[in-house]
Amino acid sequence: MSQKPPSQRQLRVGEMVRHALTQLLQRGDVPDPVIENTVISITEVAMSPDLKIATVFISPLGNSEPQPVIKALAANQKYIRGRLSPALRQMKYMPEFRFRADTSFDNYERIDALLHRPDVARDLQSDDGANDIAQDTSQTGSEEQ
Numbered sequence: 470m471s472q473k474p475p476s477q478r479q480l481r482v483g484e485m486v487r488h489a490l491t492q493l494l495q496r497g498d499v500p501d502p503v504i505e506n507t508v509i510s511i512t513e514v515a516m517s518p519d520l521k522i523a524t525v526f527i528s529p530l531g532n533s534e535p536q537p538v539i540k541a542l543a544a545n546q547k548y549i550r551g552r553l554s555p556a557l558r559q560m561k562y563m564p565e566f567r568f569r570a571d572t573s574f575d576n577y578e579r580i581d582a583l584l585h586r587p588d589v590a591r592d593l594q595s596d597d598g599a600n601d602i603a604q605d606t607s608q609t610g611s612e613e614q
Contacts, residue, residue, distance in 0.1 A: 475515065483514040486523050486564065489556040490514070490549070498552055503541035507531075512571045516564065523564040526571035535570040542568040 475483070491511050493499065508530040515524040529538045542549070546566050554563050583589060 476518070479516040479518065479520070482520055482560070483516045483523065486516070486553075486557065487511050487514040487525075489553050490525065490566075492556070493549065493552055499542075499545050499549060501541045501545055503537055504545070507538050509538060509542075510571075512573065520560065521562050521564055522567060524567045524569055526569050526573075528571040528574060539568045539570060542566075 494504070494509050494511070497505055499505070510528045510530055511525060512528055513526045515526070516522070517524075525542075527535065527538065527542070529535050546568075549566060550563050557563060584593075
């Protein structure tokens with residue numbers, strides 16, 4: 470069974486929560502040494518359909534291990550909810566935050582590594598050559614008419 474894509478409302482609220490959470494972390498308002506000493510990138514906030522759960526995907530910059538940061542954020546979840554409530558006062562319910570590591574950058578690196586493999590690069594170059602030949606013949610055919 471496939472999941473429905475997020476609604477426009479979920480996307481809008483998720484972006485609003487991401488923006489408020491980013492500002493909170495930039496100001497250094499969370500009194501935790503792990504969070505204070507780490508630059509955290511919030512790549513996405515996925516809201517549940519009822520808007521009561523916000524799954525926050527984070528990527529600690531300059532730190533290869535996201536688990537200590539996720540544990541520190543989870544330990545300070547109630548504090549974070551309290552500090553975000555003024556910024557999100559238009560919401561009926563303050564969402565519960567679930568912090569997860571963002572693995573999309575790992576996937577990008579894997580795809581990039583695959584595209585730079587010699588056998589794939591060779592196949593891509595041969596495809597480009599075939600496309601160039603097809604374009605050249607279409608251009609010369611239109612010039613003759």
